[in-house]
Structures are given as structure tokens and as C-alpha cells.
Amino acid sequence: MSAQIMDGNAIAEKIRQQLEKEIADLQGKGCFPRLEVILVGEEPSSKSYVAMKQKDCERVGILGQTTRLQEETSEETLLALIARFNDDAAVHGILVQLPLPGQISEEKVIAAISPDKDMDGFHPVNIGRMVAGADCFLPCTPAGIQELLKEYQIDPRGKHLVVVGRSNIVGKPFAIMMMQKKPWANATVTVCHTGSGDVRPYTRQADILVAAAGRPAMITADMIKPGAVVIDVGANHLDDPQAKSGYRLVGDVDFAAAKEIASAITPVPGGVGPMTRAFLLKNTVKSAKKFHKLEGLSRP
Ligand code: NAP
Numbered sequence: 001m002s003a004q005i006m007d008g009n010a011i012a013e014k015i016r017q018q019l020e021k022e023i024a025d026l027q028g029k030g031c032f033p034r035l036e037v038i039l040v041g042e043e044p045s046s047k048s049y050v051a052m053k054q055k056d057c058e059r060v061g062i063l064g065q066t067t068r069l070q071e072e073t074s075e076e077t078l079l080a081l082i083a084r085f086n087d088d089a090a091v092h093g094i095l096v097q098l099p100l101p102g103q104i105s106e107e108k109v110i111a112a113i114s115p116d117k118d119m120d121g122f123h124p125v126n127i128g129r130m131v132a133g134a135d136c137f138l139p140c141t142p143a144g145i146q147e148l149l150k151e152y153q154i155d156p157r158g159k160h161l162v163v164v165g166r167s168n169i170v171g172k173p174f175a176i177m178m179m180q181k182k183p184w185a186n187a188t189v190t191v192c193h194t195g196s197g198d199v200r201p202y203t204r205q206a207d208i209l210v211a212a213a214g215r216p217a218m219i220t221a222d223m224i225k226p227g228a229v230v231i232d233v234g235a236n237h238l239d240d241p242q243a244k245s246g247y248r249l250v251g252d253v254d255f256a257a258a259k260e261i262a263s264a265i266t267p268v269p270g271g272v273g274p275m276t277r278a279f280l281l282k283n284t285v286k287s288a289k290k291f292h293k294l295e296g297l298s299r300p
Contacts, residue, residue: 012274033288034063041071093119142174144275156187165212211252221257
């Protein structure tokens with residue numbers, strides 16, 4: 001039997017429609033959510049991610065502005081811009097598109113953004129709060145995956161959830177969120193990485209398997225327990241002269257084979273990616289409400 005396809009585009013659209021209404025209501029109360037995105041350099045995928053974020057903001061009514069800085073921008077210049085946005089009461093959210101050119105320390109930049117305006121949820125204060133299960137801005141990709149599970153009524157509670165990948169932006173925060181004693185979490189979590197050696201013995205035990213390794217099609221059908229839920233975070237650009245863009249986006253899962261063994265699966269594109277984008281909007285609205293003392297922050 002073929003797996004249920006978890007449609008991230010549809011769920012993200014539903015979130016945008018809800019936000020559109022919510023933002024119209026906030027505007028009526030004198031609150032105009034505003035997100036400042038900073039892009040340094042000309043990296044093609046970063047440029048395209050930033051363009052999509054800008055479009056999403058326009059769609060729902062967030063004042064989304066992008067500052068484009070040259071590749072050779074100094075760390076000092078970028079930090080000064082962040083400080084300016086931190087001090088600007090009209091700005092509710094700041095996002096610096098990663099990766100940054102080599103002359104700029106990502107660690108310093110992330111730490112320079114006010115935790116109250118940290119829309120990626122990467123600031124050490126937000127990470128610490130997330131680990132403690134306290135109020136915070138959740139990182140967009142893990143939060144988007146949790147929302148997708150919720151929408152499809154796939155409750156991680158009591159399940160063995162295996163994450164392949166331990167990056168600070170996906171694998172690690174998602175594993176932490178899923179082990180919390182909270183609704184739509186409370187799973188038994190295993191995290192695999194390159195130090196795990198052969199990951200098969202772990203992936204084959206997963207009731208919910210999350211692939212976030214950045215390795216095209218590394219998860220093959222024989223690595224999946226029959227009936228498992230498979231979340232493919234991978235967004236790998238493969239050269240494709242036939243494609244208009246010159247590349248093709250593929251996930252970390254061999255989708256065609258995996259969908260014949262899984263009970264539910266996310267496609268690439270159209271699975272986790274749109275949910276990540278939707279969560280950036282959600283975080284921005286939450287921040288705007290907090291600034292205007294209209295609502296508290298979410299808990300992981
Ligand atoms: P990353 O920083 O490169 O981390 C990859 C992780 O996977 C590392 O922890 C690495 O282990 C592990 N790994 C790599 N190869 C492995 C293997 N053969 N066996 C076991 N573990 C392996 O990547 P990331 O930023 O987390 O992103 C992962 C993927 O998700 C990428 O394709 C990225 O483009 C995509 N992504 C998508 C979205 C979205 O919204 N759809 C958002 C973010 C990222 P070590 O720690 O041992 O090196």
C-alpha cells in the first residue's frame with residue numbers, strides 16, 4: 001500500500017490564511033508586524049530563499065524588508081546593522097540568512113540578534129529556553145515538522161523517533177523538542193550522525209524517521225520499518241540541465257521506494273520546506289504580539 005503523502009504546501013497555505021486574518025486584526029489594533037531579513041553575498045540558494053521569504057511576508061501582510069549586503073561586507077558593518085534593528089521598536093523580527101561569508105563569524109552574528117527578535121530561534125538564549133521547555137522562539141524547521149505531525153494527527157508520544165543528523169538548526173533542536181514531556185512530543189528519541197557508523201540498525205527501529213543529513217536519497221526502502229512515518233528534511237540541489245533553474249531539488253529519502261513501505265511520508269519539494277517558511281511568519285506575528293503585549297510566546 002502506498003503511503004499517505006504529507007502535503008506541506010497545503011498545511012502551510014492554511015497557516016498563511018490564518019495569519020492573514022490575524023494580521024488584519026492586529027493592524028486594526030495598531031500593530032504592524034515587521035521582519036527585517038539580511039542577506040550577505042550572492043549565494044544563489046540563499047538569494048532564492050530570501051526572495052521566497054519576502055513574498056511570503058507580502059502575502060500575509062507582514063512588512064518584510066530585505067537588506068542586501070555585498071559579499072565582502074565586514075563583520076563590524078553587519079553587527080552595526082543588527083544593533084540598529086535591535087534598537088528599532090518598529091522591528092519585531094530579524095533574520096540573517098545563513099551561511100555567511102568566511103570573514104563573518106556566524107556565532108557572533110547569531111548572538112548579536114536580540115533574543116526577543118530572533119526569528120530563527122538560533123540565539124543561545126532561545127536554545128536554552130527550548131531545552132528547559134520554557135517560553136521561546138522555536139527554530140522554524142523543527143517547529144514546522146512538529147506542526148505537520150500535528151496536522152496529520154501523528155502523535156510522537158511513546159513512539160521511537162529516530163533523527164539522522166544533529167545540526168544545530170534541524171537535528172539537534174528537533175530531537176530536543178520531541179523528547180519534551182509535552183503534547184505532540186514525548187517520544188523516545190535516537191539521534192544518528194556520522195559517528196554512529198551504520199545507521200541502519202537505528203533507522204529500521206524508527207516509528208517516525210526524520211532524515212536531516214543533507215545526503216541525496218541516503219535513506220533507502222530497506223532502512224525503513226514497514227508502516228513508519230518518514231519525514232524528509234533534505235533539500236539537496238542536484239545539477240539538472242533539463243530543469244529551467246539548472247538544478248533539481250531532492251531529499252535525503254529515496255521517495256519512490258520509501259512511499260511503498262512507509263505509512264506516511266513528506267515529499268521534496270512540498271513537504272518540510274513550506275512548513276519552515278510558514279513558521280518564520282508565525283514567529284514574526286508572535287513577536288509582534290509580544291511587543292504590543294497582545295500575547296505571550298509559544299512553548300516547545
Ligand atoms: P548539516 O549542518 O550539514 O548537518 C548534517 C547532519 O547529518 C550532521 O549532523 C551529520 O553528521 C549528519 N550526517 C551527514 N551524513 C551522514 C551519514 N551518512 N550518516 C549519518 N549522519 C550523517 O545539515 P542541516 O543544515 O541540518 O541540513 C540537513 C539537510 O536538510 C540539508 O539537505 C538541508 O538543505 C536541509 N534543510 C532543509 C530545510 C527545509 O526547510 N526543508 C531546512 C534546513 C535544512 P556529523 O554531525 O557527524 O557531521
